[in-house]
Amino acid sequence: MFFLRLLRYFYIFFKRHFFIFVSGNSDFSKMKLNSIYKEISLDNSYLNEEFENKFSKLIGSGKSLTYAAARMGLYHLLKELGIGKNDEVILLGSTCSVMPNAIIRTGATPIYSDVDKETFGSSLSGIKNCISKNTKVIIAQHSYGIPCEIDKIKDFLKDKNIFLVEDCALTVGSKIKNKNVGTFGDAAIFSFDHTKPINLFMGGVLYTENVQLFEKLKNSWKKIENIPVYRQKKIWKEFIFENKFFRNNIAAKGFFISKLRSFFRKIFFIKSPFLDDDFGTSYISDYPYPARMPSFLCSIGLEEIKNFKEFSEAKKVFLKNFIKLIKESSIEDILPKSYLNDRLDIIPSRICFQINNGSDFRKRLRFLIDVDSTWFLEPIIVRNEPLKNFLYNAGSCKNSEEIGPKMINIPVSNSKHINELLLKKLKKFLFLLN
Numbered sequence: 050m051f052f053l054r055l056l057r058y059f060y061i062f063f064k065r066h067f068f069i070f071v072s073g074n075s076d077f078s079k080m081k082l083n084s085i086y087k088e089i090s091l092d093n094s095y096l097n098e099e100f101e102n103k104f105s106k107l108i109g110s111g112k113s114l115t116y117a118a119a120r121m122g123l124y125h126l127l128k129e130l131g132i133g134k135n136d137e138v139i140l141l142g143s144t145c146s147v148m149p150n151a152i153i154r155t156g157a158t159p160i161y162s163d164v165d166k167e168t169f170g171s172s173l174s175g176i177k178n179c180i181s182k183n184t185k186v187i188i189a190q191h192s193y194g195i196p197c198e199i200d201k202i203k204d205f206l207k208d209k210n211i212f213l214v215e216d217c218a219l220t221v222g223s224k225i226k227n228k229n230v231g232t233f234g235d236a237a238i239f240s241f242d243h244t245k246p247i248n249l250f251m252g253g254v255l256y257t258e259n260v261q262l263f264e265k266l267k268n269s270w271k272k273i274e275n276i277p278v279y280r281q282k283k284i285w286k287e288f289i290f291e292n293k294f295f296r297n298n299i300a301a302k303g304f305f306i307s308k309l310r311s312f313f314r315k316i317f318f319i320k321s322p323f324l325d326d327d328f329g330t331s332y333i334s335d336y337p338y339p340a341r342m343p344s345f346l347c348s349i350g351l352e353e354i355k356n357f358k359e360f361s362e363a364k365k366v367f368l369k370n371f372i373k374l375i376k377e378s379s380i381e382d383i384l385p386k387s388y389l390n391d392r393l394d395i396i397p398s399r400i401c402f403q404i405n406n407g408s409d410f411r412k413r414l415r416f417l418i419d420v421d422s423t424w425f426l427e428p429i430i431v432r433n434e435p436l437k438n439f440l441y442n443a444g445s446c447k448n449s450e451e452i453g454p455k456m457i458n459i460p461v462s463n464s465k466h467i468n469e470l471l472l473k474k475l476k477k478f479l480f481l482l483n
């Protein structure tokens with residue numbers, strides 16, 4: 050198995066075009082990179098503030114705080130809300146392990162709500178099924194760039210004393226009837242991990258339009274530690290590697306080198322720059338938890354925000370052309386209905402759909418697309434412990450468990466040219482879906 054995979058990686062190395070799920074980021078001049086490198090330090094939080102202000106303006110009238118990862122923003126919020134033992138926090142049963150980890154760290158219990166088959170995100174009915182007298186917080190997730198039923202969920206909670214958090218890790222800038230996701234709930238989290246809509250390699254934001262809550266959070270945020278400098282330098286090196294290799298026609302080489310690097314890290318017990326101690330249910334990380342977002346990443350973020358509109362436009366055009374192609378091939382039944390809902394303005398972070406022979410189709414696609422990185426093949430992904438350790442009961446999210454194996458993810462690039470190329474190559478595979 051291992052050698053077959055190794056052989057596949059070798060084969061991919063020689064491919065001219067291979068499409069991966071790392072979102073890509075802006076081009077940086079050498080001079081700009083040199084000036085960003087100099088910002089690696091412990092005390093230049095003015096850059097965090099500048100980034101927080103600019104990011105907030107992308108979303109709405111609220112304010113933001115920056116963290117080394119979105120999960121840490123959630124954890125900080127839960128602590129500030131006094132969430133702990135005997136409290137229940139509802140989240141989607143199609144999530145990343147770091148989310149239940151953040152909840153479990155507070156002493157509260159994660160309760161998993163089922164997935165909406167049309168948006169792959171949270172649904173009102175799924176959430177209603179999970180509410181109990183102990184429910185203190187609900188996390189409603191927008192998946193793949195598609196807004197979930199957040200307007201209905203907000204309406205339902207109007208007269209209830211339950212705090213609503215939007216998980217916008219996978220969705221930035223998408224709208225329901227012209228209102229941005231992230232502005233419906235009492236607060237929202239955003240992630241800047243390298244597979245997310247804004248790729249800063251890592252980082253996250255907690256956003257809220259509640260002024261009092263923001264002031265309270267800001268006060269305690271000031272006491273939050275920074276990632277140590279030696280570790281920031283490791284993150285920098287990885288960012289530079291990905292910025293150079295995870296693009297256009299050298300992505301296949303980048304993919305191969307990156308697999309090789311993680312293989313050597315494993316056999317020589319070298320710590321990766323990723324914040325991967327939170328993939329289980331442990332409370333112990335070898336970095337501060339929660340931690341601030343390193344300021345140099347905020348500098349990179351300021352550049353990405355400048356390009357956000359252009360990158361989002363490229364993604365929207367890809368979705369439009371993909372839908373057109375699917376319709377022309379008379380297979381539009383495979384599309385989730387949300388793609389055809391004109392109340393929604395979708396900026397896709399991936400294009401997703403489910404088909405019965407998902408695993409066969411992924412096998413066919415694997416020399417074109419890094420299908421091993423398909424999201425939510427299972428209810429909790431990127432985990433190093435069994436599902437039951439996260440207090441997930443098998444069978445509790447039927448849709449999620451049913452959809453998972455059928456899931457197809459198509460990468461969406463910031464670049465129009467790459468998207469056109471992928472669409473052309475995908476045409477050859479569509480007959481398999483008939």
Ligand SMILES: Cc1ncc(COP(=O)(O)O)c(C=O)c1O
Pocket residue numbers: 117118119120121143144145147148190216218219239240241242252253
């Ligand atoms: C749906 C979802 N929410 C939240 C997160 C957490 O983001 P971060 O890695 O920045 O903590 C992830 C991470 O992959 C995610 O997939």
